[in-house]
Amino acid sequence: MNRAKGDRAVKNENMIFPRGTVLRIQRMSVEDGPGIRSTVFFKGCPLRCAWCHNPESISNTPEIHWEGHKCIGCLECVNACPDHALSSTDNGIAIDRSKCKGCLTCTEICPSTALEAYGGTMTASGIIREIDKDRVYYEKSGGGVTLSGGEPTLQPAFARALLKELKEHGLHTALDTCGQCQWETLESLMPYTDLVLFDVKAIAPEQHKDYTGVTSTLILENLLKLSEFMESTGMPGSLWIRTPVIPDHTANPVNIRAIGTFIREKLIDRVERWDLCAFNKLCTHKYEGLGIEWGCRDLDLVAEDEMERLAGVARKVLEKPDMVFTSGQLEKPRLSLITGGKG
Template sequence: MISNIQRFCIHDGSGIRTTVFFKGCPLRCAWCANPETQHTCAELMIYHARCGQCQTCISACPAHALSLNGGNIQVDTSQCTLCKLCVKACPNRAISIKGEVLCAQEILDIVRRDKPFYQTSGGGMTLSGGEPLYQPELALELLVLAKKYNIHTCIETSLACSFSVVEKVLPFLDEIYFDLKHTNNTKHKAGTGISNTQILDNIEHLLKQRPDARMRIPVIPGFNDTEKDILEICRALKEFPISSVELMWFHNLGNPKYSALAREYPYTHISPFSDIDKKKIKDNYQANGIVVIHS
C-alpha cells in the first residue's frame, strides 16, 4: 500500500529524487507530519478550507456516507466504500483518497520516468513513509528492481522492525537515513507509542555493517529539546561510532492533514523553533561532542 509517489524531491537523499511514501507505520509520533501514512488502509481526506459546501459530493455518494454537519462535510467511515465518486465529483479538489495498492514494477515504471534527472544530479529513488520496512517484501522488491535499472537507492527508516528485515535490504541501498527520536525509553514510549529498545539495538547492528548510515534527530518542543534531553542523547550517542547528526526541526505544516482525516493534532498551537532557539540547540549538541550537519 502506497500513500504517494512524489517526484523532484531534493531533501530525501542526494540529488533529485522520486520519493515513494509507504503507508503504514508501527510508531504513532504525536508530532507526525504525515498522519495519512500511519495506517495501512486507504483513507478519505476532506480539506475543509477548499470546500465550497456545494454538497455535490453528498449527492454523488451511493453509500450515503457523507453529510454536512456544523458547516463541514463529514464522512461515516463505517459506510464509506472508497469508491472515489466523491473525489471525482468535487469541483474544488477538496477530497482525496490516500492509499493505493501498486506492485513493485508499477512503482518503478513511475520512478524510471525521471532517470535522466537522477543521472545528471546524482539522485534516484527514496523509500520513505510511514515506515517502508513495515512492508518488507515490497520494499525489498522495489530496491532489487531499482538496482536492475541502475537507479541510485535511499531509505528513510525508523528502524522499528526486526534487524533481519534491515539486513535483507542493505545490499541494495546506496544511502541510508535513520531516525532517533529519544534515547530515554520512557520518553520515547510517551512520544511515539513504542519502546526504543529494538531501535537502539538495530542502530548498533546497522552501524557495524554500514558506518556510512546517517542519523537524523527530529527536534520536538517539549519532547527532546531541553539541555537535559540533549545531554542524555549525546551521552548515549557516544556508545555508537557516530560523531555527527542531522537535526530535523519541528514544523506544524501537517496540521491540515489531521483536520482532513478528522483527527486531533496535539501540536496545533505549538510554534516552530526560532533561529535563536535552533542555534542554542545546535550549540548544545556541539558542546557535548556531536557535530550538527545540514540543519
C-alpha cells in the first residue's frame, strides 16, 4: 500500500472506530454526577489551573512517570532508551523530558512497573466494554458515565462518538467541562448529553487568568449560550455548576458572591445545583512522578468552618439554599485544651 493510501486507510478506520487519548477510567465514582458512575478522564487541557488535581491529564499525549518505591535499580530502562532520556542519579532514575519521545520502550521493559505511562489510546467501543461491567450499579443507583479530564471538548469527534454510543447503550451521560472551547463543539455534544457539569472558577477575566492562564470571557459566553440552548431545545436536561474552593485563590467570599450573583441573575432557572468542591492534596505524588514543582503543595486544606461560611455566602446570594452542595476533604477544627479547676 502506498503512503497516501495507507494514511487514508488509517483515517477511515478512525472514523469507523473513533479513538481518543484517555488517561484512565475511574469506576465507582460518586462525585461526578448523580448515582454511581464511571468517569472517563480525557487527556489534554487548555487551562493551567494553579491547583490542578490531575496534572497527568494536562498534556494530550501519554507521559511516563517513575515511582521510586517500586524501582529495583536494574537499570534496564536506562540501557533500553533509544533517546538517552533516562539516567541513574543519587535520587533514582531521572527523566530528561526534553529528550523523551514517548516511545514507551522503558515502560514495557521495566520489570517492576516503577516506570509507567499516564494515558493511552482507546476506542469508544473499548471504553463501552469496560463501562458495561458496572451497568448494574448505574441502574440501581441512577448513575451513568461522565466524560471528564483534562477537557473532553479538546477531542470533539471522539467525545461525540463516545457519548452517542453510551446513549445507544441506554446509559445516562454527563459532560464535565471547563467551557474553554468553541461553542459549536459544545453544541454538537448536547444531543447525547443528559447533564453538563460546568466549572466556574471566577467571574473577573483577569482574576480567572491569574488562576488558570486564560480569561473567563469565552467560558462565560459559552455558559450563557448553553443556558439559551437549554431553553430552546431542552438539551442538556440538567446543568450543574462546579467551583473549586482553593485557599489563597478562589476560596474567598468576594469570589463566591460574584459567581453566585452571575448564576442568580443570568442562569437561575436553568441551574439545578451548585457544587463547592474543596481543594485536596492527593495529587502531590503525581507532581513528583512527573518532575513538576507544584506551587500549591504547601497550601492548607479548607477548614470546615471556612467551607460552611462560603457555603453560607453561596446560599444567601442564590436565595435558593437547597441548590448549594459542598464536597471534598476538609480540615477539622483543632481541639483546644480545656484547662480549669484548681491548679
